[in-house]
Amino acid sequence: MKEVDYLIVGCGLAGISFTEEVKQNNGSVLVFDNQSQQSSTVAGGVYNPVVLKRFTAVWKVKEQLAIALPLYHKLETRLGVKLDYTTPVYRRFLSSEEQNDWFTASDKPNLGEYISTQLIKNSTSGIDADFGYGEVLESGRIDTAQLISAYKAELKLHGELEESAFQYQDLQITDSGFKYQNVKAKHLIFAEGYGILNNPYFNTLPMVGAKGELLVIHAPDLKMEFLLKASLFLIPLGDDLYKVGATYQWTDKTNAVTEAGKTELLTKLNTFLKCDFTVVEHLAGIRPTIKDRRPIVGVHPEYKNMYVLNGLGTRGVLIGPYVSKQLYNAIAHGVDLDSEINIQRFIKA
Known part of the structure; x- marks a missing residue:
């Protein structure tokens, strides 16, 4: 049976950003993606620090730029593709x-x-x-289609990608983590975008789309x-x-x-x-848009090693790396999540 640190469901901007956090910290992954969600692939990919309707700054934009742009530049070098068009x-x-x-x-x-x-x-x-x-x-543009294509090719080359739908009924929750078909994992990350509405563990979240x-x-x-x-x-x-x-x-x-x-x-x-x-x-x-227009990140209320990473909305190229780092630091180092993105805001006591 194959053993990994993280099972990650979804290989859009959220899934890729979190996978990179794991890899940069020498963790092991297996990523599931069946291409059912297209928002990351078809997105314009614009990163823009100003809300142009109201002439205000984008939420957490300084922090997002400081994390996202170095990540894309690193991926450009490793994957051998052009991603960041500074325009x-x-x-x-x-x-x-x-x-x-x-x-x-x-x-x-x-x-x-x-x-x-x-x-x-x-x-x-x-x-x-x-x-x-x-x-x-x-400001500029990230070629999201190129990013996803090249990243999935690399995962596939290393045996880290399953191009199939995640079968929720095959998931077994254990004291030490999870078993899924022929894989054991310590942690499970659901980064499915709008597809989370089909997820029996998180389908009550206020995803409007x-x-x-x-x-x-x-x-x-x-x-x-x-x-x-x-x-x-x-x-x-x-x-x-x-x-x-x-x-x-x-x-x-x-x-x-x-x-x-x-x-x-x-x-x-x-x-x-x-x-x-x-x-x-x-x-x-x-x-994947949440009711209050903020990402939704954090641990399942019942299963301690199961997490959601979702709700990137229209600014996924900037928000994805930022919230992924927050989630990884919460899991690996016990750092508190920003209350504005924490799933706890939707969980009744």
Whole structure:
């Protein structure tokens, strides 16, 4: 029987981040992933320290950047792939009032270091932006699809990946940990994203989920090299391809693309894009969003070595490494979890 320190269910941004914590501390893992959850793969992957609707700083952004970016750079070297595309985010202004609000926001605590006070004039003929842009600093894009593909290939090479659905009925809980089929493990981490609703151990958590649809377009005349935030994000991918997204749908909880989603994206895109383009791909996934918009991390109320790592929402590339380190330190070193992410906030005494 194979023995490992951690069974990890899910190989999206949460599962990969936690697996890395274990590996960096010389622990052993077996990861299960059946590709049923697509949110990490189809995500835009933008990391952006500013909430661009309200001109406020992202929750815990300084701590998140300090952990996430070194992790992705380390993985780039080890996996031999390009992951981090350091690119400024430009926030398109709709009025002089928005310009003033932006410059006022630059004086807010914890925000000024992420906002440039220089107004950027529009020089991209394919974009309608008469009032110019505000530039977000320390921003960029992680190629999440490349990350997941390369990481799973490495796990597979080392015999650490099972590309199959986790069969909950085959799990045996023992005094020292868990038995699952032909594997013994000390700890079990569920990092299943929206799929946690099928998990009998954690399916009562307040997971609401937000479906997001995105398009990939080909726009050879656009020649845009920044990440644009207008009524939606426009993200350069190279080779004149751009990712467009995303929608928010709270009732449809399938991974199927819809004509309604496509229409919404094209309608918004056409309010500011002034060059020809063709749609080459249409994607969808369910973001794992918790009721209070914070991650949900911690130990099962009954089984002491069983944990949840979930609820990364729309900012998984930054939040995943941060909460994974918190969870690992809680398990391995007894460090208290941040109360804002702790599962205890949803467990009745």
